[in-house]
Amino acid sequence: MKLILTIVQDADAPKLQNALLEHGLRSTKLASTGGFLREGNTTFLLGVEDHQVERAKAIIHDVCRERSKMLRPLPHMSEMGPVMPNEPIEVTIGGATVFILDVEEFAKL
Amino acid sequence: MKLILTIVQDADAPKLQNALLEHGLRSTKLASTGGFLREGNTTFLLGVEDHQVERAKAIIHDVCRERSKMLRPLPHMSEMGPVMPNEPIEVTIGGATVFILDVEEFAKL
Amino acid sequence: MKLILTIVQDADAPKLQNALLEHGLRSTKLASTGGFLREGNTTFLLGVEDHQVERAKAIIHDVCRERSKMLRPLPHMSEMGPVMPNEPIEVTIGGATVFILDVEEFAKL
Ligand code: NI
Ligand code: NI
């Protein structure tokens, strides 16, 4: 038995929880902020059998991996009046930090 | 030294914290949601000496174990008018998921 | 790799997060209450290389260690009228509980 502790962006949390459930993996979400990733993240606790570790990591990677997104910036004001940017910019979103710990004992009480 | 991480229903959390304290075990509660149990659960962190592990598990079992409760359903409306159920139904409440981890080092700083 | 899980008073949490960052250590904060310390505490998750454990503990100690503070109590009302205490009293603040766990595997996915 392993305990997987993974910190992901809030925006990816609901999709990750669903994807894990679809593969029979139940997780608990803790409200968390700052640090490993940008502000607004969620920490998942996930207890899995040893042979499920690679599957869990694959699901986390699929849903949460760092990826680029093209964003068209909002117009903003300069001293000369509104500035209309016409070039979308590339931003990085997602990312997951994963700690895998050995569980000495697991019980349903 | 062991770290016990246990996820229980919100309704059982205050009673569990008190029962642990009465046995000299101090715990920290983390707000958590979903997954191992129904929505609305609490994750406890509990650092104990090796010889206290069985006592801690017994307390968690006493307070939080899955148990049945007879509930009389609230009346509800059908197209034919209010329906008054006269049979109480059995529901399952409680339950605790417990992970016990080895602590390499413990300190009060 | 080690996972440091430390529980500190809310009042010390922002300063601790900054001090860790200044030394290149990124942490995640979980909202937590009660137990190891007085009400209103914060649990930090901190993944560090083995050689960074002592540095992390030193930073936690510097920022969060138990210390005394002289407080002048607020005036309060008695049946005889307002009571003006003229002696400041010494209170203990701070304190950190630290668990260090071995990490079997660490990944950025
Ligand atoms: Ni990839
Ligand atoms: Ni029993």
Ligand code: NI
């Ligand atoms: Ni000192």
